[in-house]
Amino acid sequence: MIQQCDDCAKHIFYPRSICPHCFSDNISWKQSNGRGAIYSYTTIHQAFGPFKDDVPFVAALVDLDEGVRMLTRIVGEREQIAINKRVKVTFHQLKDDLVLPYFELE
Ligand SMILES: [Zn+2]
Structure with a gap:
């Protein structure tokens, strides 16, 4: 939403x-239709808090089809990730009361 x-x-x-x-x-x-394109991204090699065991992972700026940009994570094959590639949302439950919208390549 x-x-x-x-x-x-x-x-x-x-x-x-x-x-x-x-x-x-x-x-x-x-x-939202849950789809967009990668505006930019980077690979995170050091993290702390709830993400410390997830490294390396890709943090990205995704431009949703609705015209807004959001900071998120891209999951899947890191070697396939590139600027302007199309992505769709996938929801990840971190805790009982915390679900985050990540994205995967279409
Ligand atoms: Zn207005």
Whole structure:
């Protein structure tokens, strides 16, 4: 789910209470199609906290089809990952109460 402004129709990410484009507070949650393209990425070799055992992993900026950019992770074959490649969302449960949207190559 991502936010969309009911006045200017632009999508919004990260979530907030006022549209950053027109300052309207008429904002709704809409279902994303869960697809986008890799804008940029890097491989993380050192991490801490809940991700310390996951290294190496790929952190990426993904441009969703709705026009917003999000920081996420790309899972799958690292050698196949490249800028502009198409990706789709896959949800990973880290804890009982924490699910994060990662992406995999289409
Ligand atoms: Zn707006």
